[in-house]
Amino acid sequence: MVEIQSGIGTAIPPAETEDMELYHPKSWWTKYVFSQDAKIIAIQYSLTAIAIGLVALVLSWLMRLQLAFPGAFTFIDAERYYQFITMHGMIMVIYLLTALFLGGFGNYLIPLMIGARDMVFPYANMLSYWVYLLAVLVLAASFFAPGGPTGAGWTLYPPQAVLSGTPGGQDWGIILMLSSLILFIIGFTMGGLNYVVTVLQARTRGMTLMRMPLTIWGIFTATVMALLAFPALFVAAVMMLFDRVLGTSFFMPALVEMGTLLPHQGGSPLLFQHLFWFFGHPEVYIVALPAFGIVSDLISTHARKNIFGYRMMVWAIVIIGGLSFIVWAHHMYVSGMNPAFGFFFATTTLIIAVPTAIKVYNWVLTLWRGDIHLTLPMLFALAFIVTFVNGGLTGLFLGNVVVDVPLSDTMFVVAHFHMVMGIAPIMVIFGAIYHWYPKITGRMLNETMGQIHFWITFLGAYAIFFPMHYLGLMGVPRRYHEMGETIFNPPSAHMLNIFITVMALVVGAAQIVFLFNLAWSLRKGKPAGGNPWRATTLEWQTPQTPPVHGNWGKELPVVYRWAYDYSVPGAAEDFIPQNQPAPDRLSRGALA
Amino acid sequence: MAVVVVLVVLAVGSVLFHFFSPWWWTPIASNWGYIDDTIIITFWITGVVFVAVVLFMAYCVLRFRHRAGNRAAYEPENRKLEWWLATVTAIGVAAMLAPGLFVWNRFITVPDHATDVEVVGQQWLWSFRLPGSNGKLGTAATGSIAADNALGLNKNDPNSLDDIIIEGGELHLPVGKPVKVLLRSVDVLHNFYVPEFRAKMDMVPGMETYFWFTPTRTGTFEILCAELCGVGHPQMRGTVVVEEEADYQAWLQEQPTFSQLMASGEDVQTAEN
Numbered sequence: 012m013v014e015i016q017s018g019i020g021t022a023i024p025p026a027e028t029e030d031m032e033l034y035h036p037k038s039w040w041t042k043y044v045f046s047q048d049a050k051i052i053a054i055q056y057s058l059t060a061i062a063i064g065l066v067a068l069v070l071s072w073l074m075r076l077q078l079a080f081p082g083a084f085t086f087i088d089a090e091r092y093y094q095f096i097t098m099h100g101m102i103m104v105i106y107l108l109t110a111l112f113l114g115g116f117g118n119y120l121i122p123l124m125i126g127a128r129d130m131v132f133p134y135a136n137m138l139s140y141w142v143y144l145l146a147v148l149v150l151a152a153s154f155f156a157p158g159g160p161t162g163a164g165w166t167l168y169p170p171q172a173v174l175s176g177t178p179g180g181q182d183w184g185i186i187l188m189l190s191s192l193i194l195f196i197i198g199f200t201m202g203g204l205n206y207v208v209t210v211l212q213a214r215t216r217g218m219t220l221m222r223m224p225l226t227i228w229g230i231f232t233a234t235v236m237a238l239l240a241f242p243a244l245f246v247a248a249v250m251m252l253f254d255r256v257l258g259t260s261f262f263m264p265a266l267v268e269m270g271t272l273l274p275h276q277g278g279s280p281l282l283f284q285h286l287f288w289f290f291g292h293p294e295v296y297i298v299a300l301p302a303f304g305i306v307s308d309l310i311s312t313h314a315r316k317n318i319f320g321y322r323m324m325v326w327a328i329v330i331i332g333g334l335s336f337i338v339w340a341h342h343m344y345v346s347g348m349n350p351a352f353g354f355f356f357a358t359t360t361l362i363i364a365v366p367t368a369i370k371v372y373n374w375v376l377t378l379w380r381g382d383i384h385l386t387l388p389m390l391f392a393l394a395f396i397v398t399f400v401n402g403g404l405t406g407l408f409l410g411n412v413v414v415d416v417p418l419s420d421t422m423f424v425v426a427h428f429h430m431v432m433g434i435a436p437i438m439v440i441f442g443a444i445y446h447w448y449p450k451i452t453g454r455m456l457n458e459t460m461g462q463i464h465f466w467i468t469f470l471g472a473y474a475i476f477f478p479m480h481y482l483g484l485m486g487v488p489r490r491y492h493e494m495g496e497t498i499f500n501p502p503s504a505h506m507l508n509i510f511i512t513v514m515a516l517v518v519g520a521a522q523i524v525f526l527f528n529l530a531w532s533l534r535k536g537k538p539a540g541g542n543p544w545r546a547t548t549l550e551w552q553t554p555q556t557p558p559v560h561g562n563w564g565k566e567l568p569v570v571y572r573w574a575y576d577y578s579v580p581g582a583a584e585d586f587i588p589q590n591q592p593a594p595d596r597l598s599r600g601a602l603a
Numbered sequence: 604m605a606v607v608v609v610l611v612v613l614a615v616g617s618v619l620f621h622f623f624s625p626w627w628w629t630p631i632a633s634n635w636g637y638i639d640d641t642i643i644i645t646f647w648i649t650g651v652v653f654v655a656v657v658l659f660m661a662y663c664v665l666r667f668r669h670r671a672g673n674r675a676a677y678e679p680e681n682r683k684l685e686w687w688l689a690t691v692t693a694i695g696v697a698a699m700l701a702p703g704l705f706v707w708n709r710f711i712t713v714p715d716h717a718t719d720v721e722v723v724g725q726q727w728l729w730s731f732r733l734p735g736s737n738g739k740l741g742t743a744a745t746g747s748i749a750a751d752n753a754l755g756l757n758k759n760d761p762n763s764l765d766d767i768i769i770e771g772g773e774l775h776l777p778v779g780k781p782v783k784v785l786l787r788s789v790d791v792l793h794n795f796y797v798p799e800f801r802a803k804m805d806m807v808p809g810m811e812t813y814f815w816f817t818p819t820r821t822g823t824f825e826i827l828c829a830e831l832c833g834v835g836h837p838q839m840r841g842t843v844v845v846e847e848e849a850d851y852q853a854w855l856q857e858q859p860t861f862s863q864l865m866a867s868g869e870d871v872q873t874a875e876n
Contacts, residue, residue, distance in 0.1 A: 164831045168792055170792075171832055176791065180833075264809025265744075266790050266791075267745055268790050269726065272745075280809065281807060314675060316675035317677065319678070319680070320680050345805055347810060357703060358700065362696070364696050369692070371656060375656060375659055382673040382674055382675040383667050383668045404652060405649070407648075407696070407699060408645050411699055411700060411703035412707045413641060413703050413707040414641050417642075417803070478620065478624070481624060481626035484626070484628050485629065486629055486827075488828075488829045490836060491837040495838075498825045501626075503625050577677075578674050578676070579677055585674060
């Protein structure tokens with residue numbers, strides 16, 4: 012045995028900060044609308060993200076309908092198709108996944124899991140949400156603006172993003188998109204600073220960094236990364252806005268558009284790509300790391316077993332976070348950048364596979380000799396491992412520079428990133444909602460509806476994206492609103508497209524069951540009690556469920572052990588909460 | 604139990620799909636068989652890992668699912684196992700990376716005797732330029748583009764005058780001869796992509812990019828644009844014909860040079876006046 016949770020028996024360090032003064036709401040408005048309570052802000056963030064995420068879901072239906080039945084829906088012309096893919100991508104990556112993991116789960120879980128009363132800067136936290144909401148509204152407004160939203164693809168590559176051959180390029184679309192991104196980053200920065208400072212400054216007594224649940228490690232590391240990565244996107248957005256509105260040439264070389272020489276000169280389209288991906292690649296892990304952290308806790312809790320290799324898991328998160336800043340140009344192997352870069356970026360990219368694989372091994376080794384309860388959170392966690400391993404492995408194709416050459420810009424890429432940063436993190440989001448809904452509302456989500464939702468979503472999503480890789484391998488490019496006649500494509504490829512579309516419609520429809528469950532269980536769900544999963548972490552030990560303003564009553568909890576004391580030999584129960592002292596030293600394994 | 608069955612079916616089904624589905628890459632028509640080989644190596648390594656992980660999970664669920672009275676083991680770490688797994692993973696990764704970098708080195712090292720061929724992209728049309736009798740392409744710039752000079756060639760560069768220009772037509776290439784494809788765009792990003800050649804590269808306004816390959820079999824192939832370039836992106840198609848040297852030379856003789864094009868442009872203007 013190892014001395015990993017040697018905290019037991021050692022003195023509890025004194026509190027690092029005084030108990031904080033909370034802002035106490037004086038009216039309904041300041042309690043539920045302009046709230047400074049992280050739990051309310053978390054719900055506001057989550058509901059907004061889910062609402063705009065539903066728009067993205069409908070957009071994905073529309074584009075799938077076009078791909079399966081080109082021409083059948085006359086309102087989905089080329090312009091609209093490109094607007095749909097652009098808005099779908101940007102909404103999913105930024106406004107749904109980033110906002111939900113950090114603004115939603117981060118806000119709810121950080122103070123509760125580290126034993127704080129609230130975020131350190133509650134007012135800035137509130138502003139963060141309202142600026143985020145504004146960003147979402149600006150984005151949504153582009154649907155109603157003249158010319159509609161931008162159709163530049165979510166990567167917004169100039170020069171096409173600001174030219175007339177692209178929907179919204181010379182209308183309002185691109186301006187609103189860039190403005191919305193700038194607002195999002197401003198809002199995120201206020202929230203993000205809060206999450207980082209709260210984790211560093213407001214942990215309760217005994218909650219050392221190496222006793223934090225992996226959920227917090229994931230969210231914390233992702234937030235640090237986001238604070239470092241988003242400025243690159245901010246700069247790129249501002250410069251492109253100048254190019255579009257003021258006629259500058261940051262990204263615009265001399266070019267002839269439809270026979271007319273434009274007044275731009277000397278700008279570099281590649282510069283934009285470097286800035287975009289300097290943000291864009293860390294962004295993948297900004298979404299993935301919270302998912303890694305959360306899923307670790309779901310697996311551990313529902314397998315009634317400590318997470319295997321906790322220290323390795325923490326270091327893997329930190330190393331992945333660091334490495335993800337030096338791999339960005341693997342998105343640009345065929346961009347025309349100096350090809351010698353390929354050696355460096357392929358090497359760094361494939362090195363990331365090692366800490367990532369360690370995480371996968373440790374998840375499945377946590378299942379080994381566990382006591383696996385096949386609850387909904389556990390089912391979604393298993394689905395996460397399957398889809399993440401699948402998507403991660405295809406990343407080894409695309410990261411390995413020369414293998415990327417034939418596959419780049421094909422449906423293989425689309426299938427890969429949907430599997431790894433779409434489906435996999437969303438499996439975790441669902442698992443997390445089934446897991447923490449009882450804490451947030453005091454009631455369990457309905458099991459039957461949950462099972463229906465799980466099986467359709469998991470199997471359907473796999474059936475959508477696994478075969479899609481082979482379309483790309485065949486040479487079908489991405490971002491084609493219709494393939495048309497080709498020399499190399501067999502007719503059966505179109506059958507596959509129809510199959511994928513049918514699956515997409517079914518999986519999308521299954522989300523209605525989930526939404527209904529969320530609403531129905533709020534009133535009709537089984538009462539959950541304070542700790543229905545018999546979990547160790549602090550959020551399950553609050554005096555009230557749902558936790559009230561200030562979280563902890565009079566006294567902050569004191570932490571005596573790591574977050575994973577499940578099935579400790581000799582203990583009466585198969586879990587020991589983090590705030591339970593060990594007067595009789597019953598936690599033998601932890602001492603040895 | 605349903606979970607166990609589904610996991611096993613998923614692992615086995617994915618492998619069966621891989622081997623038996625009709626969807627696979629197009630028969631190769633260039634020297635980049637190395638790339639296909641590297642993909643095959645990658646498929647094997649990643650496929651084994653995927654099946655192993657999913658089947659291991661299935662076994663765990665089967666063997667360790669909750670039954671009354673069960674209790675999980677308590678084992679926080681096992682450093683030996685963790686390092687062993689990390690080492691095996693690193694070896695697997697190296698087994699994919701090493702051949703990958705080896706082939707990449709070939710991919711970016713253009714043979715000295717490769718013939719230059721220029722491809723110019725614009726919304727939404729492919730044009731081509733081949734060196735004339737002196738074997739050299741003349742200089743060109745986006746700023747020089749005019750009605751009678753669609754590719755922006757430098758009229759004062761003697762190397763330009765004999766360049767052969769194909770606007771919107773087919774590109775022909777002789778089989779078995781290495782080609783350095785020089786890529787230029789006059790407006791937005793494009794990407795010159797022929798699935799059978801395996802290679803592709805972006806075309807970026809303001810700079811010249813390149814890749815090289817050797818066509819290895821004759822035939823007619825489709826050029827696709829693989830970088831989103833506006834609403835006409837999927838319609839931006841072209842054709843490349845790979846043929847025997849004699850056929851190629853015959854075709855080449857029929858193509859206009861830059862100076863011929865300029866002369867005919869003046870004729871048209873004179874006629875209009």
